[in-house]
Amino acid sequence: MLTVAESNQAGAPDSVVLDMAADAGRVLLTRNCADSLALHEQGGAHSGILCVFQDPDPSKAMSYEDIARALGNLERSEVPLEGVFLALNAWLY
Numbered sequence: 001m002l003t004v005a006e007s008n009q010a011g012a013p014d015s016v017v018l019d020m021a022a023d024a025g026r027v028l029l030t031r032n033c034a035d036s037l038a039l040h041e042q043g044g045a046h047s048g049i050l051c052v053f054q055d056p057d058p059s060k061a062m063s064y065e066d067i068a069r070a071l072g073n074l075e076r077s078e079v080p081l082e083g084v085f086l087a088l089n090a091w092l093y
Helices: 014-023 033-041 064-077
Strands: 028-030 049-051 085-087
Touching (some): 014 028, 028 033, 033 085
Parallel strands (some): 028 049
16 A cells, blocks of 8 residues: 555546556555546546445544455455445445
């Protein structure tokens, strides 16, 4: 795993971050769902975008533990991610 800050891309436009992930063959995990979906719909090649939709009510938002559980569920499913936009929330259970 590599964060945007660790890659010295903090504050970079979303398109730059997605291109960086695609160039490295990495799946992008983001909470910026609307902008990431818009980039996905533009049709550029990428290794996958996993989006975490957050609820304004903290009791309904995904915790880090929830995200890790959903990632494990998704990984076990062996669903191909290349070029796909997925809401990670759907993989929690």
